[in-house]
Amino acid sequence: MINIIGLGYIGLPTALMLAAHGHEVVGTDYNQQLVETLKEGRTTFKEDGLEELFREAVAKGIRFTTEYQNTEMYIISVPTPYDRFSKKVDPSFVISAVKTVLDHCPDGATLIIESTISPGTIDKSVRPVIAVSGKQVNLVHAPERIIPGNMVYELLHNNRTIGADDKAIGERVKGIYASFCQGEIVVTDIRTAEMTKVVENTFRAVNIAFANELARICRHDNMDVYEIIRICNMHPRVNILQPGPGVGGHCISVDPWFLVGDYPSLAKVIDESMKTNDGQPAYVLNRIHDIMHERGLKDTARVGLYGLTYKENVDDVRESPTLQLLECQERHLAAPLKVYDPFVTQNIVSNQYHNLKDFLNDVDMVVIMVKHEEIKQNWDLLKGKIILDCHNICPLPGVYHI
Ligand SMILES: NC(=O)c1ccc[n+]([C@@H]2O[C@H](COP(=O)([O-])OP(=O)(O)OC[C@H]3O[C@@H](n4cnc5c(N)ncnc54)[C@H](O)[C@@H]3O)[C@@H](O)[C@H]2O)c1
Structure with missing residues (x-):
């Protein structure tokens, strides 16, 4: 047994x-x-x-x-x-x-x-x-x-x-x-098995951080990071991942820290990568602020985060970028953000909605934090909204990116 x-x-x-x-x-x-x-x-x-x-x-x-x-x-x-x-x-x-x-x-x-x-x-x-x-x-x-x-x-x-x-x-x-x-x-042997698991997740974290850093560089000088990654990936030995609003879950956002904790003077690239990924929700918050400013929205404007889970089409919210962003926003004492996720049926944050239409009725700006299948089936409902798409999935015109 x-x-x-x-x-x-x-x-x-x-x-x-x-x-x-x-x-x-x-x-x-x-x-x-x-x-x-x-x-x-x-x-x-x-x-x-x-x-x-x-x-x-x-x-x-x-x-x-x-x-x-x-x-x-x-x-x-x-x-x-x-x-x-x-x-x-x-x-x-x-x-x-x-x-x-x-x-x-x-x-x-x-x-x-x-x-x-x-x-x-x-x-x-x-x-x-x-x-x-x-x-x-x-x-x-x-x-x-x-x-x-x-x-x-x-x-x-x-x-x-x-x-x-x-x-x-x-x-x-x-x-x-x-x-x-x-x-x-x-x-x-046991030591090798321990190390391989952590190294696998660290490989993913470092590569995600690279894509996130590219997004920031391209944003700084007004270049299209998605077009640049698309072209670079046509090189036979280049395979850059897509940038995103941050990393959550219990593996990629956690395990690489073990190496930083155990080998602080050696794990430099890993340390910087984890800081980059951890800083991504705050970066998105700044993007929201910049876009609101650009569009003449007041600080009291109604902004909604679509997605609370750490990845698409699951109900796991642990360490999710949306939760990290909300924590960061609370430190800035800004107007509360509204939140909706089709997979999260319990109330776990304030201003949480449980119906997509109710949520969209109550916001002027939507930030796509998670690429759930549901939103991909409902682009029509987002027409007329200011949209910050953190995953480059929205086909509507005039969409903002990270
Ligand atoms: N979730 C993932 O995607 C994933 C993927 C690969 C590896 N892992 C690793 O697998 C491990 C478990 O992760 P998880 O996501 O299943 O965690 P979890 O929190 O979903 O589940 C852990 C369960 O263990 C129970 N538990 C804790 N201590 C106990 C004890 N002493 N006796 C009996 N029950 C106890 C808890 O009540 C809980 O139900 C972690 O080390 C995690 O890093 C997770």
């Missing part, structure tokens, strides 16, 4: 996938309400194919509980935020989960840590806890690469990395993931 610890965005689909592929699975989360929801037969977030996978896993006997199990194998997928001051990974959730697993597991059990951790975290933070417990367990690090919005597909098709102390244990764990994963699965 496999006991999955932490049933969030990563743990839940992983648990369901394993159960659907014939493994005996118990999903454990200390959030009682979340466990109750799952027990009642409801998923806790939206994702293409998740409902079907959930039903299949339930039919095959998956169980949900707040209790840790006594078993041979655990997959730990609890959060790993970073400490905003030191920039280092905060391993406290992982440590606490490992401690509780050690209280329940038999000698010889295998602990697979799926949470993203900085290189050396297992040596520095997990091994000492195991040593104190006196338990003999096998350690594995199997970082996850799936992207919200396409999680079920990517669980099935992505390549994976398994880091293990013992090659034979690594191969055994590879066999378990291979029961559903059609991608290539590489077995390596």
